[in-house]
Amino acid sequence: MFLDLNADRFEGEPQHQYCHSCKGVIRQGEPTEMVRFDPDPNHDVESLNGLYHAACAKPFLRMHRAMQAMNRFLRF
Ligand SMILES: [Zn+2]
Secondary structure: OOOOOOOOOOOOOOOOEEOOOOOOEEOOOOOEEEEOOOOOOOOOOHHHOEEEEHHHHHHHHHHHHHHHHHHHHHHO
């Protein structure tokens, strides 16, 4: 039987999360924004879903708001 003695080597280390935009590490306590686009058959926006630095998320959140407004508009 193969025994991986290093299996628990990551234990206790902080789990790093990476910004979806700049790919930088999101440090503990740093302001973040979760960007979550609704599935859109016309735009590949789901690939933009993820966790961002608050500053990096700004353009995407603006786009998100614009698209939501557009979707509301198109439904009527
Ligand atoms: Zn970032």
